[in-house]
Every structure is written in structure tokens, then in C-alpha cells.
Amino acid sequence: MIGFNSKAGWMEFPYLTVSAGLTSTYALAYKLTDNTGEKWTSRFIRFKNKDTKAYYGGARLLYAAFPPLLKAMKLEGEDCAFVSVLSSSETAADPERQMPYITSQLAVAVGAHSSVAALTKQAHNKLHNFYKADQRDAELDKAQYVCGALPAANVFVFDDFVTRGGTLSRVAQAIRLSNPEAKVYGVALAKTERVNFCPHPNNDQVPQGWDKIWTDGESEVA
Template sequence: MDFRREWSRLRGAMLRWNNKVGWMEFPSLTISAGLTRTYTLAYKLTDNTAERWTSRFIRFKNKNHKAYYGGARLMYAAFPPLLEDMNLRPRDCVLVAALSSSETAADPTRQIPYIACQLAETVGAACAIDAITKQQHSRIHNLYKADQREAELDKANYVSSKLPASNVFVFDDFITRGGTLSRVAQAILATNPRSKVYGVALAKTERLLYCPNPDNGHVPARWDEIWAAGEAEVP
């Protein structure tokens, strides 16, 4: 193998992003059909679990109650400025949530759907987490080959009902290649063809091996304080 050529290929394949009021704005993902843009707070580095933000995201994924509060408080603080910077009127926006593998409709008490609805109320947008349905499928996190993950996601068969606004924000916890968000987006557009669909997540999952020099140095210092204060709310 020509390692220099392979390294160059990997660098070229690295997804580019823009800093948008602290958020990572991805114009496209590996799989991004139907998505206008996608926003995440930071990277979740699967091969650097000691990194500060990565360790927080892992605890959130593991349903740690303190991390739930930290993540929620940060989303509540960071999303309104993003929406304002995008110059979108809240009344023209609707917030929905991606579904877990076992769900056929979003559980409003689950953390991400709950955050989406709380944010909708805060900014004056619509909440329609019951608009997205799908079939159950196996967890894709246990599948390491891309074709296996895509085949499993195809079983979900996402469907969207008619939505009350044209700018749709799909909330999820973490994104990797974009397969889930893309399928949700395409389902939304099938029923709401004039919509623009944006992905929103806590983090973009990445590996140091495949993404040269990823770091979370872009994260505003006050975000660290907000997350920490949220965790401190839990005894």
C-alpha cells in the first residue's frame, strides 16, 4: 500500500465544516440526501474516549442522569442563537426527532424528543415529534460494515405526516455517516416536498484513524460551563 496516497485520500474524504455561532455546520455528510445542512456541538471521538467532550457524550449515550442534564442545558442555550443566526422565523420552523431502533414513534419522555419539544416551546416553533414513524430494526451500532448498517436502516421504512412549517429540524443524539438523518429527511420531503430539512445533534462521531487531527477546540468556553452547571443540578 502507498501510505502517503492513502493518507491523502483520507484527508480528502474528511468532512469539512463551518463554525456557526459555536456549532459545527456540515454542508454535507457521507450520506446526506434530503439534508440541507447538519449541525453538531462537537466531535465524539470513538478512539479517544478520555477527551473531555467525548467522555460527556459517552455518558449521555449510557443514560447517565447528570449527562442528560448537562446535554439538555447546553442544547437549550446553544440552539436559539443558531436559529437566530440562520435568520429563520420560528413560526416557519418545526422540530421533530429521529427514532431509536426499537421505536415505531418517538417516546416524548425520551431525552432527545423531550429536548426538541422544550426547545420548540422556548423559541416559538412547532413541535411534531409524533409526525415521524418507522418500523423496528436492529441496533446499527453493533454493525461495523457500512453496507450492513445501510441494509438495516433500510428496514426502518420511515414515514412522515404533513408538517405545519417548511423548515424542519430533525434532532438526534449522535450522527456518524448520516444514514439515519438522511432517511428521515427523505421521508419528510416525500410528504412535504417544499421543505428544507436540517439535522441537529449533540455530536459527530468520528475516529482519529480516519479523520486527521479532529479536536474540539472550537467549542466556546461558556458551553463547558453550561454543561458543567447542568450536571451540578443533579444531586
């Protein structure tokens, strides 16, 4: 089981199964693949399925929860660059897709540099088509991530969900190849986990106020 520290309500993972290039990774809550009825898990599933209400709920929670995390890390927005992970079919970020859009808006909100255009890759097959770790790793290697020069040394890479860390790690290594002094942090809505693998994972650690923020976000959708 990979443990986490609590920081500004977030789960801070000092390392993941695959962590090369990453300083640490942050997630709001768990997404439990074998307990889909759990409240936060069901929200994350709807977000993944492009449910508009869940999109607003997730976005509003990230906008509210990230600034306190940045403050707890004793970082200023101007010293940070924000990058978004690309979908399997993308070679560059679609600025209107969920995570690139949220990443850019959050950068504006905290005064950071939006650098979603700095990352490129090759298209590859969707990872959920592969069930074995070595197969997923082989598919991820096809992505061949490349990152341009970034305007800040603290780089935050945003994704919807993190499981083993394979994607984030490859992005982080690409960032550090062209920005060798960079510290790279992963940020995700949720850490995917299985109850049968990780003893007693739950979302009891989620701050109570975050529930209302998500709900209020969903209420914005008619």
C-alpha cells in the same frame, strides 16, 4: 475528511457521507471513538449511556446553544417544525425519551412547532451491532420512515449523534416525500469521528462558555 463551517459556535456540515434530503447538519462537538478520554467525548458517552447528570448537561447546552444558531440562520421559530429521530426499537417517538423530550422542550422555548409525533417507522436492530457500512445501510432500510404533513417549511431533525448521516438522510427523505417544499436540517449533540480516520479532529473550536453551561446542568442533579 468532511469539513465544517463555524456558525454560532456550532459545526455546520454542508454535507455528510450520506446527505440525500438534508440541507445541512449541525453538531456541537466531536465524539471521538478512539479518544474516549477527551472531555467532550466522555460527556457524550455518558449521555448515550443514560447518565442523568450528562442528560441534564446535554439538555441545558442544547437549550442555550440552539437559539443563537436559529438567529444566525435568520429563521423564526414559528417558521420551523422540530422532529426527533426514533430509537431502533421505536415505531413512534416516546415523548419521555431523551431526544424527543429535549426536542419538544426546545420547540416551546423558541416558539417552533413540536412535531415529534409526525414521524413513524418500523422497528429494526441496533446499528452498533453492525460494523460495515453496507450492513448498517441494509438495517436502516428496514426502518421505512414515514412522515406526516408538517406545519412549517423549515424542519429540524434532532438526534444525539450523527456519524455517516444514514439515519438523518432517511428521515429527511421521508419528510420531503410528504412535505416537498421543506428544507431539512440535521441537529446533533455530536459528530462521531475517529482520530485515525479524520486527521487531527479535536474540540478546540467549542466555545469556552459551553463548558460551564454543561457543568452547571450537571450540577442540577443532586
